[in-house]
Amino acid sequence: MLVLTRREGEVFMLGDDIEIEILDIQPSVVRIGIRAPRSVRVLRSELIEAVASANREASSAGAVATAEIAVEARRVVRGE
Amino acid sequence: MNDTALQDQATTAEPRPEETFPIIETPDGLPGFVTARHWAIERQESSSVFGLLRNLDQPGIGLLVAEPWDLAPGYEPDLPDEDLARIDVRDASDVYVQVVATIAAATEATPGTVFLNLAAPIVVNTRTHQARQVILDRQGWPLRHAIALKG
Numbered sequence: 001m002l003v004l005t006r007r008e009g010e011v012f013m014l015g016d017d018i019e020i021e022i023l024d025i026q027p028s029v030v031r032i033g034i035r036a037p038r039s040v041r042v043l044r045s046e047l048i049e050a051v052a053s054a055n056r057e058a059s060s061a062g063a064v065a066t067a068e069i070a071v072e073a074r075r076v077v078r079g080e
Numbered sequence: 081m082n083d084t085a086l087q088d089q090a091t092t093a094e095p096r097p098e099e100t101f102p103i104i105e106t107p108d109g110l111p112g113f114v115t116a117r118h119w120a121i122e123r124q125e126s127s128s129v130f131g132l133l134r135n136l137d138q139p140g141i142g143l144l145v146a147e148p149w150d151l152a153p154g155y156e157p158d159l160p161d162e163d164l165a166r167i168d169v170r171d172a173s174d175v176y177v178q179v180v181a182t183i184a185a186a187t188e189a190t191p192g193t194v195f196l197n198l199a200a201p202i203v204v205n206t207r208t209h210q211a212r213q214v215i216l217d218r219q220g221w222p223l224r225h226a227i228a229l230k231g
Binding site for chain 2: 048056
């Protein structure tokens with residue numbers, strides 16, 4: 001991993017069109033500004049991991065199920 | 081390369097979901113299943129709200145999915161253009177949205193409660209049959225939305 005030391009207000013570039021600015025530094029929090037083309041997706045890693053983990057849990061419950069579970073789910077939700 | 085897995089399945093004797101349900105491809109996999117590429121949504125009836133999104137490459141991977149609109153009234157995901165571009169969506173009419181559903185087990189606090197993942201809808205391009213799970217950041221849709229029971 002490339003490690004850079006930057007001060008508050010300093011900027012660095014990723015490639016030609018992604019600009020990262022260090023906006024504010026506090027003891028345990030850094031605010032970072034990202035200027036990037038719309039085609040670049042910026043997501044917090046913990047959010048991706050939360051979705052991945054939710055998918056894995058849903059699959060361990062759902063993989064053994066057949067389409068009958070869908071009927072059951074529909075029945076439950078509709079209160080039939 | 082995943083064609084091999086599909087061909088292997090096609091040589092088995094049992095009826096396969098791909099015979100009755102269109103194959104959906106996820107070019108980038110799904111979070112948690114990044115190598116899973118081919119899926120089919122199995123439904124009891126074509127009008128079923130719930131279906132089983134079954135992976136065709138790896139047996140044992142499957143997600144219960146649901147049509148969100150009636151179950152979560154007011155759900156209005158804002159799907160980023162860059163995510164839609166990844167599956168070649170050119171027109172809003174190409175888009176078909178499903179969300180992952182889970183049912184609380186008997187051991188959980190509220191057994192039988194159905195939860196929907198509104199934070200990461202699965203978006204299918206009905207024209208190309210490509211799909212992508214879109215992670216919606218800063219839109220406030222919950223990862224586990226409990227469905228209020230009717231009646």
